[in-house]
Amino acid sequence: MISSLTAVRIWSQQVALNAFREASEGSTSGQSSSAGPSRSLADILYAGSNGDDDYEDTSLSALIATLQRQAAMGGKPTDATENDGSVDDISSKAFMDALQDKLATLKANPDTKAMAETMLKAIEAGTLTVTDAAAGEQIKAWDASETEKPAPGKTSTDEADWSSFLKEHLTRDSSGRYVRNEDTSHKDKTPGVSSYFGMIGDTYYYLSWTAPDAAKPGVSIQI
Numbered sequence: 001m002i003s004s005l006t007a008v009r010i011w012s013q014q015v016a017l018n019a020f021r022e023a024s025e026g027s028t029s030g031q032s033s034s035a036g037p038s039r040s041l042a043d044i045l046y047a048g049s050n051g052d053d054d055y056e057d058t059s060l061s062a063l064i065a066t067l068q069r070q071a072a073m074g075g076k077p078t079d080a081t082e083n084d085g086s087v088d089d090i091s092s093k094a095f096m097d098a099l100q101d102k103l104a105t106l107k108a109n110p111d112t113k114a115m116a117e118t119m120l121k122a123i124e125a126g127t128l129t130v131t132d133a134a135a136g137e138q139i140k141a142w143d144a145s146e147t148e149k150p151a152p153g154k155t156s157t158d159e160a161d162w163s164s165f166l167k168e169h170l171t172r173d174s175s176g177r178y179v180r181n182e183d184t185s186h187k188d189k190t191p192g193v194s195s196y197f198g199m200i201g202d203t204y205y206y207l208s209w210t211a212p213d214a215a216k217p218g219v220s221i222q223i
Contacts, residue, residue: 087201090130090137091154096144098200099123099130114183115196122209131157131206133165141207162204166197169206 085092103123106116122128128141136159140152160168171179171187179187185194188208195208 088203090132090139090205091151093144093151095200096142096151099141100144102198102200112184115185115194118183118185118194119196119207119209125210128207128209131165131208132203133157133160133162133206134204135159162197165206169195169208 084094084097087094087098089095103116103119106112107120119128123141123143126140126142129138130141131138136157137154138157139154142151144151169188169190171189173179181187181194183194185196187193188195190208192210193208194210195206197204197206199205
């Protein structure tokens with residue numbers, strides 16, 4: 001049986017997808033979207049000019065990123081154990097491991113490499129925030145490999161459907177399209193903050209962090 005929280009997440013993700021399609025199409029309401037149901041929302045957000053060739057969320061790039069991370073950890077498996085908690089819990093080690101795998105996948109893609117590297121630096125600096133608007137939860141991301149450093153706890157935020165949350169947080173240009181920075185991250189309405197909206201595990205999250213160069217203007221890119 002699908003829980004009420006899961007149902008809300010699924011519904012809000014579908015609404016958010018429609019909102020992003022509308023934003024990418026600008027004010028032309030009659031324009032049809034070329035994105036099929038099999039494409040993830042992250043694909044639509046971060047695809048380049050040839051979206052069909054984007055391999056951000058493909059199993060191949062994910063496998064490569066996972067193997068690279070395992071090699072860096074001395075071959076230690078990344079499968080969650082009972083002590084790691086659940087990937088669905090943003091305060092767990094399992095989730096932070098999954099986040100690191102996601103960033104490794106983004107780093108393996110030349111189009112999102114710069115953004116992923118900035119996000120990894122933000123985790124080290126303790127400035128990357130993970131938000132699950134549908135669940136009303138938020139946490140500062142932490143490096144799960146640093147066992148000596150206490151992990152921060154999650155905090156409660158106002159629950160919101162993703163469409164409303166993204167409209168409230170993301171900057172748009174005069175044509176109604178979301179503004180992206182040169183590293184492909186999105187420009188949050190808070191000055192100096194960049195963001196990424198995508199899946200970790202089976203759930204969408206909003207990742208936001210302080211930009212290294214807040215004075216650098218964002219650029220408008222049609223998505």
